[in-house]
Amino acid sequence: MPDSEYREIRKLDLFAHMADDNFTSLMRGAYVQNFPAQIELITEGEPSDFLHIVVSGSVDLFSTWNGRETSMATVRPISTFILAATIKDAPYLMSARTLEKSRIALIPSQDVRAIFGADSNFARAIVTELAQCYRSIIKAQKDLKLRTSLERLANYLLRQQRHAGGGAAFELDFEKRRLASVLGMTPENLSRAFKGLQPYGVSVTGTRISIDNQADLERFAKPNPLIDDFST
Amino acid sequence: MPDSEYREIRKLDLFAHMADDNFTSLMRGAYVQNFPAQIELITEGEPSDFLHIVVSGSVDLFSTWNGRETSMATVRPISTFILAATIKDAPYLMSARTLEKSRIALIPSQDVRAIFGADSNFARAIVTELAQCYRSIIKAQKDLKLRTSLERLANYLLRQQRHAGGGAAFELDFEKRRLASVLGMTPENLSRAFKGLQPYGVSVTGTRISIDNQADLERFAKPNPLIDDFST
């Protein structure tokens, strides 16, 4: 693993405060690999042998049932995924596939569990990370149960806008078909939902979104920090 | 706090393996209180001052947005709730109300955070508990995104049947209006959904459910451990 990557990973909240020895020991068992786009990295139901870290590229977490499929989340650099399965030594609940050419670090789960017991700073970081993940999905659940698809899209756009710096125009950061799946709707419906937001000053050209009337859109979307603010 | 309760709480996974001193110290700052039914214990958005433990009775976790409300989960004895908010020292994402006369233990959040740093067994237990909570809600999210309301009801009945011992007849453990909210539908729709399951051998009398054709119902519901098995 190049030194620059090593240092990047070290800087992650999860690893930043652990003892040098322990981090080195974790990394010794780890390996890094490049994957092309659309490769299924893990499959739900399999045992969780590795904690994964997206070093570059991006990864889609999705689930299937009875022939249907839904996107649960997108993981971008640099962050980990399937921490909970690793900790519990339980089967993955979601599958993961690369969205683009990606570089992934793999740390054997048993090493993570071992060092967890030996390094209290690492343990604390894991707890914080897990609590964060838990709260994120509670928010997603509220979004899904309390809002219509049009409201979900409106709030998604406002979040994305903020994430992109707050300007009136910004880019969607992924394919519309995946956005539809993340928002819990069909691609056709997403198309109509974009039209449904035109009266509130939203215009779309390809992946470029422009919010022409911020106040109107916010009045409609009614964003709420307890659903839409990912930092808390 | 009566000695019997003290010992019950001590037996919780979260506290079972921590040092005596630390447990005693946690309990010293705690207090226990009886609440009547329908009392709002916490309100979403408020700071998380206490970790709550349901000693007896039951508690509904719910959320609201824009005049709508949805049930997220039901907490039954003996278990804790809002662990994640306590750990992160962040605002509650859900409100909680008693469903019936209930006895609740309250442990100051700052004590939990302090002892977390001092007791690695406690830290480990918290991680396990959080990972469990996380995985539970991932399953709920999959249930909601991948299944129709009829399928959710069918699988709920199968889970409840198993929970009740596996016999063909069993009782719903809460009001139908709350069940509807938990399953993400309206009470009217739940009523119709029960009728919709009659062809698969489900009969309902009040809160009593009878599954007359187990194989038929399972063929329709297609239960999946990665969604319906709460133990993993």
Next chain:
DNA sequence: CAAATCAATTGATATATGTCAACCGGTCGG
């Protein structure tokens, strides 16, 4: 006991969302 509630149900209807088929407009490879 009778009146008043309230959860549950039912029917009629409206709205939201999904499905299917067709089409459009790029991109890519021969």
Next chain:
DNA sequence: CCGACCGGTTGACATATATCAATTGATTTG
């Protein structure tokens, strides 16, 4: 350059789900 392909869009339609109003049945309360 052309044609195949693919993501996105559109329209017509089907289905799922919510809403509203009315009724039932059980429970509570004066």
